Amino acid sequence: MLLDSCNCSRWFVALACLLLATSNARGEEPALSRIAFGACAKQDKPQPIWEAVVEMQPEAFLFLGDNIYGDTDDMQVLKAKWEQLGAQPGYQKLKATCPILATWDDHDYGRNDAGADYPLRRESQQIFLDFFEVPQDDARRQQEGVYSARIFGPEGKRVQIILLDARYHRSPLKRSTKSAEPGEGYRGIYAENTDEGATMLGPAQWKWLEEQLRKPAEVRIIGSGVQVIAYENGWETWGNFPKERERLFRLIRDTRASGVVLLSGDRHLSEISRLAADDPLGVGYPLIDITSTSLNAPSGNMTKSGVRFANELNRYRVGLTYFDINFGAVQIDWSEADPTLRLQIREASGQVVLQQRLKLSELQAK
Structure with a gap:
């Protein structure tokens, strides 16, 4: 029997609802194919980039820190700045489009470049969790730090999202006495802290992370507020604590965690x-760290022709550096026998400006 277009449409909607209900009955999250992410959003400035993010139709959005610029010891001021982000029309559209998962960096944590020394970290954490509507019975309401993890999708298409907290337990930074050689690019103010016991995550979070990496998943996205692989720029990175950076790589290797991709923010520039x-x-296997910032505050020097640029060391960089407003995207094509991952930086209108393309088979532990 032939179906007219109206009945056919209703049939497909009914079938989709049935499949979703069946999946939910089994306790499965739907498979993720489109994930957007970003960092560094000035809450008191326009945020037109959300139009391009929403147009991509992401199935999840990951905030990687500096989600606002709080920078205060007054918790009422901090809360009001979060409310400014919440009032942004584009953010409201995003919230209606997909789940939002988040971690923080220094400015939304409460103080520039702060770590465990920030005296109001407990109070700031609860304001952060309130803004993102984290349930009262969620583990983050009791633990020290906003780190979290979640697995989406059925077996064979599982995407594990791990968001680290590189602020709450982080040891003090050390100042550098070096300056960059001519032609080597800009250099920040920090040196390596190799003190015994210096940490990025703290003991409880390290234990938790190992447990997460041992869970079964096909793709693992680890989000960090600061860069993990790049370290020569002299600003805040995992490289400020080289032993901790090595420990992270060793943990991925020793747990035989396949499919790991790193996402990071902070820098007001984007690179892979x-x-x-x-x-x-x-x-x-090849480990990629894709850094995407800023959502509405571009950086770099401006040439007379209107091009932003800066010269900065990164021996691990693939391709160019992008300085204008942007967001990141992870696209996964599950329809292929060997799924393709596209790790992208997209500019303000949604066009891809940087990309790494990988087969899932390339990200398997040896």
Whole structure:
């Protein structure tokens, strides 16, 4: 029997609802194919980029920190700044489009470059959790730090999203006495802290992370407020604590966690860094760190022709650096026998300006 277009449409909607209900009955999250992410949003400035993010139709959005610029010891002021973000029309559209998962960096944590020394971190954490409507019975309401993890999708298409907290327990930074050689690019103010016991995550979070990496998943997205692979720029990165950076790579390798992709923010620039499989610190397959910032506050020097640029060391960089407003995207094509991952930086209108394309088979622990 032939179906007219109206009846056919109703049939497909009914079938989709049935499949979703069946999936939910089994306790499965739907598979993720489109994930957007970003960092560094000035809450008191226009945020037109949300139009491009929503147009991409992401199935999840990941905030990687500096989601607002709080920078205060007054919790009422901090709360009001979060409310400014919440009032942004574009953010409201995003919230209606997909789930939002978040971690923080220094400015939404409460103080520039702060770590465990920030005296109001407990109060700030509850304001953060309130803004993102985290349930009262969620583990983050009791733990120290906003780190979290979640697995989406059925077996064979599982995407694990791990968001680290590189602020709450982080040890003090050390100042650098070095300056960059001419032609080597800009250099920040920090040196390596190799003190015994210096930490990025703290003991409880390290234990939790190992437990997460041992869970079964096909793709693992680890979000960090600061860059993980790039470290020579002298600003805040995992490289400020080289032993901790090595520990992270070793943990990925020792747990035989396949499918890991790193996402990071903070820098007000975007770039893709790649740690080769055979690097002395390597995890057994190519490890990508895709840095996307800023959502509405571009950086770099402006040439007379209107091009933003800056010269900065990063031996792991693949391709160019992008300085204008942007967001990141992870696209996964599950329809292929060997799924394709596209790790992208997209500019303000949604066009792809940087990309790394990988097969899932390339990200398997050896």
